[in-house]
Amino acid sequence: MGFQETYGREPDGVWHAPGRVNLIGEHTDYNDGFVLPFALRQGVTVAAARRDDGVFELRSLQSRSAAEVTDPTPGSVDGWAAYAAGVVWSLREAGYQVGGASLLIDADLPQGAGLSSSAALECAVAVALCDLYGIEVPRPELARIAQRAENDFVGMPCGIMDQSASLLCTEDHALFLDCRSGLSAQAPLDLTGLTLLVIDTRAEHELVDGGYADRRTACEKAAELLGVPALRDVTDLAEALSRLGDPVLRRRTQHVVTENHRVEATVGLLRAGAVGEVGALLTASHLSLRDQFEVSWPEADVAVEESVRAGARGARMVGGGFGGSVIALVPTARAERVREAVTEAYAGRGWAEPRFLEATPSAGARRLR
Known part of the structure; x- marks a missing residue:
């Protein structure tokens, strides 16, 4: 209609x-x-x-x-x-x-x-x-x-x-x-020879009622305790972590500060034409989101692990967390193998079949x- x-x-x-x-x-x-x-x-x-x-x-x-x-x-x-x-x-x-x-x-x-x-x-x-x-x-x-x-x-x-x-x-x-x-x-973002594969994990992404607001509140509390306007303003991570007694606030702070550094490093690689080298930063980001910010979910973790095992340069969850998608940076020649590996891993766990989308910067x- x-x-x-x-x-x-x-x-x-x-x-x-x-x-x-x-x-x-x-x-x-x-x-x-x-x-x-x-x-x-x-x-x-x-x-x-x-x-x-x-x-x-x-x-x-x-x-x-x-x-x-x-x-x-x-x-x-x-x-x-x-x-x-x-x-x-x-x-x-x-x-x-x-x-x-x-x-x-x-x-x-x-x-x-x-x-x-x-x-x-x-x-x-x-x-x-x-x-x-x-x-x-x-x-x-x-x-x-x-x-x-x-x-x-x-x-x-x-x-x-x-x-x-x-x-x-x-x-x-x-x-x-x-x-x-x-x-x-x-x-x-020159993807010559590479594919940015979006993997919809089929775990529905919902932030209005999820833990997103809790993460935001924790970051604001950590910044207040550290006496900075926002966690972006932390310049000495080790010193900041030593001042935070709450282990949860320490983990949230560590993720935000290191993630900012990863963004700046990624921009440098893109400007140098070294897109393939971004993969390691993507995987590091996922590990931080999983372990420090605690917003990953089982389907995302499996998609990242299987993608890298099947030949992806790197992979990570994207979005606010608690469901949604994973992005994998894959040599185009190995993209089909990555799809197969993730699909097989999901089937073996009785999960819904993942969906795939090739992302084109537009x-x-x-x-x-």
Whole structure:
């Protein structure tokens, strides 16, 4: 069913915002640290048309459900529609007056895979509404507006990475983002001879009700005890760890500080054209996420182990944790063997069959027509 069949008219335009994979730099964004995501080809597409009655009618081809909203406020909209309605609210809170619209939403990102489908939805709706109403918002500011929709409207305390990746990434590059300043630079991601394989572990990724907020709270507490604005500001890790009596806070701090270093090292390798050497950093990141930040899950650990055993240069879980996907950097000639090894390992444990996606660094949100 298309827009014409749904609303009885042609859309005023069609917009697309991509999902993302974070190459490295997990749980550093809300610690004012560094991240290195890239946009996927897959994402969320919105066909939209203005309407003059002030109503926002939201329909999704995936859920076959609809919502009508006139004056969205936090807590007034549930489910997937809250992410879209939150963008309307956040734009208005920022002083941008958007009127009503009919929106038909389609997605080719697997839900629950940790590939930032929620941020893609927010960003697709944001660029659509700005175009429909002739509103010019700098992309970094629009990322903040979309982030606020998720933080204050949906109630998910995410950092700025996902929305920035969906709006700012360019083709064949990763986005080196300083989450404190908002400054970013494009880092070349030349995959000649290599494949970035995304493994959907089929363990559903859910952060609103998961342990993500607990991790964020622990990082904030550790920073307060250390007398720094955020864990990004820790310069002497050994000294900082010696001052933290709580072993949990020590582990959280160790991950964030070392992960920031891994991001900077990865950027250096990308700029030097040594993409294959990034693999060891990916695996080190996963071990830290598993042991220090404790956000991994059994299916991810097995996917990482089997990928590396089958010839991947390195692999790690991606996203907030507690389910979702793994990314493996694989010589293209060994990609099929990695798929087979992970699939066989899952079958042997009686787990759902994993799904695979070859990740291509792509452009950010844009109008399609």
